[in-house]
Amino acid sequence: MALVEIRDVTKHYHKGGETIKPLDGVTLDIEEGEFLSLMGASGTGKSTLLNMIAGIDTPDFGSISVAGTNIVGLSRTRLANWRATNIGYIFQTHNLIPVLTAYENIELPLLLLPMSRSERRKRVEIALQAVDLLDRADHYPRQLSGGQEQRVGIARAIVAHPKVVVADEPTGDLDPETSKQVLDLLRRLNQELNITLLMVTHDTDAAAVADRQFYLDRGLLKEAVSS
Amino acid sequence: MFKFTNYILKTLWRHRSRTVLTVSGSAVALFVFCFVGAVQEGMNDLQKRQAAKGSLIVFQANKFCPATSHLPQDYDQQLARVPGVREVIPIQVFTNNCRASLDVIVFYGVPPEKLRKARDFELLSGSWSEFEGHQDSAVVGRAVANRRDIQVGDKFSIGDLSVNVAGIYSSDDPAEENYIYSHLDFLQRSKGMNLVGTVTQLEVLLDAGIDPMAKSAEIDEIFKSGSVETDTRPKGVFQAKSLGDLVQLITMAHYLGFACVGLVLSLVATTTVMSVQDRIKEHAVLQTLGFSGPRIFGFVLAESILLSVAGGTIGVAVATIVLHLSSLSVGAEAVTIAFTPSIRLAVVGVVVSLIAGTLAGIAPAIHASRTEIVPALRQS
Numbered sequence: 001m002a003l004v005e006i007r008d009v010t011k012h013y014h015k016g017g018e019t020i021k022p023l024d025g026v027t028l029d030i031e032e033g034e035f036l037s038l039m040g041a042s043g044t045g046k047s048t049l050l051n052m053i054a055g056i057d058t059p060d061f062g063s064i065s066v067a068g069t070n071i072v073g074l075s076r077t078r079l080a081n082w083r084a085t086n087i088g089y090i091f092q093t094h095n096l097i098p099v100l101t102a103y104e105n106i107e108l109p110l111l112l113l114p115m116s117r118s119e120r121r122k123r124v125e126i127a128l129q130a131v132d133l134l135d136r137a138d139h140y141p142r143q144l145s146g147g148q149e150q151r152v153g154i155a156r157a158i159v160a161h162p163k164v165v166v167a168d169e170p171t172g173d174l175d176p177e178t179s180k181q182v183l184d185l186l187r188r189l190n191q192e193l194n195i196t197l198l199m200v201t202h203d204t205d206a207a208a209v210a211d212r213q214f215y216l217d218r219g220l221l222k223e224a225v226s227s
Numbered sequence: 228m229f230k231f232t233n234y235i236l237k238t239l240w241r242h243r244s245r246t247v248l249t250v251s252g253s254a255v256a257l258f259v260f261c262f263v264g265a266v267q268e269g270m271n272d273l274q275k276r277q278a279a280k281g282s283l284i285v286f287q288a289n290k291f292c293p294a295t296s297h298l299p300q301d302y303d304q305q306l307a308r309v310p311g312v313r314e315v316i317p318i319q320v321f322t323n324n325c326r327a328s329l330d331v332i333v334f335y336g337v338p339p340e341k342l343r344k345a346r347d348f349e350l351l352s353g354s355w356s357e358f359e360g361h362q363d364s365a366v367v368g369r370a371v372a373n374r375r376d377i378q379v380g381d382k383f384s385i386g387d388l389s390v391n392v393a394g395i396y397s398s399d400d401p402a403e404e405n406y407i408y409s410h411l412d413f414l415q416r417s418k419g420m421n422l423v424g425t426v427t428q429l430e431v432l433l434d435a436g437i438d439p440m441a442k443s444a445e446i447d448e449i450f451k452s453g454s455v456e457t458d459t460r461p462k463g464v465f466q467a468k469s470l471g472d473l474v475q476l477i478t479m480a481h482y483l484g485f486a487c488v489g490l491v492l493s494l495v496a497t498t499t500v501m502s503v504q505d506r507i508k509e510h511a512v513l514q515t516l517g518f519s520g521p522r523i524f525g526f527v528l529a530e531s532i533l534l535s536v537a538g539g540t541i542g543v544a545v546a547t548i549v550l551h552l553s554s555l556s557v558g559a560e561a562v563t564i565a566f567t568p569s570i571r572l573a574v575v576g577v578v579v580s581l582i583a584g585t586l587a588g589i590a591p592a593i594h595a596s597r598t599e600i601v602p603a604l605r606q607s
Contacts, residue, residue, distance in 0.1 A: 056515055056600040077519045084517025091604070095512045099237040109516050111230045156516070 001068070002029035003196055004053060004164060009062035011048055022048055023059070024219030030164070035190040035197040037210035039224075044216040046200045047168055053198060054087045054166045055079045067163045084112040088157030088195075090167035094149040096141040102152045103128070103137040109160040127155035130193070131185060147178035154185060158195060165189075167199040171206055183209045235529050242502070246534065249498040253538020253580060254545065256487040256494070261546035261576050263484040265566040266477050266557065270470075272567055273402050274463045283443055284465040285429040288456040291469075293320035293561045297425040298455055306429060309446065311437040316341050319414040320427040322561040323385045327473050330374065331558035332385050334365070334407050336414025342366075345432065346403065353379040353394025362413045365390035368404035369397045370554035370565060383407070388417050401565035405556040430462070469560040477564075488583055491535055496587035499531040503591040510595050511603030520596035527595045531588025532581060539580020543573050 011023040022045025030036055040046045051057035052064055055071050056079075063072050066086055074082060083089075088109075096105045106127050110120045128134045131151035141149055150170060157165050167186065171179035187209050190197050199210060207213045213224040239246050285306065287296035303315040319336035337345070339359045351369060358364050367377050372395045377383055381392045390409050398404050415422040433442060443459040450457040460468065467474060503510075510523050550568035557564050 051601055054515065056604075077521060080514060080517055080519035080522075082517075083515065087517070089515050091512070091515075095508070095604075097234070097509060097512070099241050100234065104233065108234075108513075112517050 003032040003034075003067055004028070004030035004198075005063075005065040006049075006053070007063045007065075009049070009052065009059040009064060011045065011052075011057075011059050021219045022216070023221075025062070026216075026219075026221045028214070028221055030196060030198060032163075032196055033190070033194040034212065035187070035199070035210045037199045037201055037207035037213045038216065039201060039204065039207050039213065040216035042202075045219065046216050049216070049221075050166050050168055050198060050200045053164065054089055055083050056089075081112075084109060085160065086163045088160065088162040088165035090150075090153050090157045090165065090170045092169040092172040094141070094146075094153045094173075096149055096152055096156075098141050101138050101140055102133060102144065102148075102155075105141070105152055106155045106159050109156060113160060123159055124155075127159040130158070130189065131155045145178075146174055147181060150174060150178075150182050151185065154182070154189070158189060158193070164196045164198065167197065169201055170199065171201065171203060179203070179206065231526065235526055235533065238502070238506075238526075239530055239533060242505075245498055245501070249494055249534050250538040250541065252494045253491045253535050253583075254542035256490045257539040257542030257576050257580055258546045258549075259542075260484045260487040260579065261543050261568070261572060262550070262566070263480045263487075264572045264575065265546070265550050265568050266480065266564060268569055268572055269401060269556075269564040269567040270474065270477055272400070273466060273564055276400050276402075276463075281433045281435065281437065281439060282462045283431040283433065283439055283446070283459050284462050285431060285446060285450075285457050285459045286427075286465065288447075288458040290458075291560060292325035293322060293427045294325060296320075296427045297422070298427070298429060298457065299453075300424050300426045302450065302453070302455075302457075303426075303429055305449065306431055306446065309442075309449070311434050311442055312431055313434050314341070314345065314432040316345050316430040316432075317411060317426040318428050318430055319411055319422060319425075320561045321385075321388060321414055321417075322558075324558075325560055327476070327557065327559040329555065329557050331405075331556070331561070331563060332371065332375075332407065333405065333558065333561045333563065334385075334388065334390075334409055334414060336409050336411040338411050342408055345430065346398065346408075347400075348396035348398050348403070350394045350396050353392070355394065358393035361391065361393065362410045363389070363391055364393035365407050365409040366394040366396050367392055367407050369395055370401070370404040370556060371407060373552075373554040388414075401567050402556070402563055404554070405558065405563040405565055431459075466562045469562040470558075470564065473557060473559045473564070488579055491539070491580060491583040492587045494587075495531055495535045495538075495584055496591070498534060499527060499588050499591040500594075502530065503527060503595045506595075507598055507603045508606045510598045511600045514598065514600050515604070523598070524592040524596035527592035528585065528588040531591070532584035535580045535584025535587060536577065539577055539583075543576035543580075546576070547573055 006028040009023050009026045012019055012021040038046045052059055063070055106124045131154055133151055171182050183206055189195050201207050214221055287298055290296040300317050303317050306315045321334040323332045358366050379392050383390055439461040446459040447457050547568045550566050555566040
């Protein structure tokens with residue numbers, strides 16, 4: 001049984017009297033420890049699919065099961081609790097809380113879990129070490145570079161040891177050099193910590209870092225075949 | 228919830244000026260609320276104490292200001308013979324202002340030997356023997372002494388009336404601390420007053436269990452055919468009548484208190500709404516990380532309550548200190564109401580700010596907790 005099972009997921013919406021179907025019967029299995037990338041043109045529904053797996057969007061039809069839990073139909077509160085333990089989310093624009101330090105931003109998801117202060121400290125320090133930002137723990141987001149902010153975002157996504165980490169264009173806001181560092185980091189975290197990763201990207205070079213690459217075309221999910 | 232205190236406090240500190248202005252606004256509103264409440268407390272305290280004491284005031288019928296009431300002093304002997312009467316104290320009243328005023332000075336001229344029997348005063352400085360031994364001496368209430376910076380040994384004058392301050396007293400009854408007690412003879416013979424043989428009023432202390440209303444009617448009946456007709460009332464009722472116009476003003480001031488609560492509510496609500504609108508995307512991020520709607524609701528409500536309670540507590544504390552130090556009172560027709568700061572009033576003030584903060588925060592908290600995550604994340 002795959003860690004993530006997506007079955008016949010369909011999503012549609014109306015725009016200017018027209019019905020648009022970005023996802024049309026999408027089916028996908030993601031095994032534990034896999035690194036998948038998802039590409040597609042703007043508006044093809046790749047972020048929508050990622051958000052559905054993260055439990056912040058819902059399909060019109062179909063089912064999504066993560067670690068044996070069918071998340072379609074869960075209430076908002078139950079979904080939030082589920083996300084706290086199962087999902088790590090890396091945003092394109094980092095989305096750090098500006099009034100909290102790097103340490104405090106990373107600690108945020110742990111505050112939702114039954115955990116002592118010392119255990120939280122240990123986990124945050126390990127996460128900071130993993131993204132090589134231990135010396136920036138007390139810095140506020142405004143005191144960090146874009147790449148450092150994204151690394152804090154990555155540390156925040158992995159600190160609670162979620163079952164799946166989703167990344168929505170994590171290099172979209174970064175220069176090529178920093179993008180490469182972030183991609184290397186994601187690859188390393190996947191390999192060393194066996195983190196299951198699903199990354200949405202526009203960039204074919206970035207997508208190539210993943211074990212398997214998929215793309216969405218007119219609502220259908222297709223796997224890219226390596227040449 | 229305490230785990231999130233850091234986030235909540237830092238969020239409040241994010242827009243310092245806005246937070247400081249809101250807290251200041253709440254503080255000012257609760258300051259006014261407490262001031263208004265202190266007058267009401269003083270009024271309630273006055274009435275409660277006088278009702279408990281079981282004393283009557285005999286005044287000249289159809290007269291209002293103390294300056295116009297002149298009762299024969301020998302009425303005291305007739306009154307002393309009335310069954311149920313424990314003590315009669317003839318009182319000559321002099322006041323610098325018969326109308327409503329915030330700094331009314333009231334002299335009560337009483338036989339010195341009766342003062343200590345009739346009042347529960349404790350001398351803070353000076354001596355009773357000095358007061359009793361010199362006709363031109365007076366004991367001054369602590370509130371008046373504070374307000375006018377009067378010390379023992381000072382000569383205190385109002386118009387043509389001058390007394391030597393022999394002592395400063397405190398009383399369990401805050402209103403009593405706004406009076407100056409001098410010798411009856413002295414006040415009757417003072418320059419410009421030829422009042423020997425007459426008094427302004429007679430205070431009648433009743434035995435326990437005597438119905439004050441019935442006794443008042445009985446006394447008025449006795450003097451109905453006397454040289455001067457009397458109007459007798461329980462002391463609390465007499466004082467309420469003397470303060471009649473003022474009572475209406477105090478009742479109206481109640482609405483000022485309610486308006487202050489409304490002000491806190493709208494101020495805190497506005498700030499909280501603005502804060503929520505500024506952070507729609509942040510709330511979506513928190514929800515993405517696993518923070519549930521009810522938890523976000525709690526954060527916003529906590530912010531609103533903190534703003535209101537912080538301001539409220541400052542306002543209440545400042546009002547309590549100012550009221551305590553200023554010894555303010557308001558009086559009319561020689562009866563005063565002390566602005567009474569009390570623990571009860573302070574607690575009510577803080578609870579009011581807590582309720583206002585809660586009410587102000589509910590709508591924005593609901594709004595924040597229902598943030599649609601995906602559209603909110605798309606905001607730039």
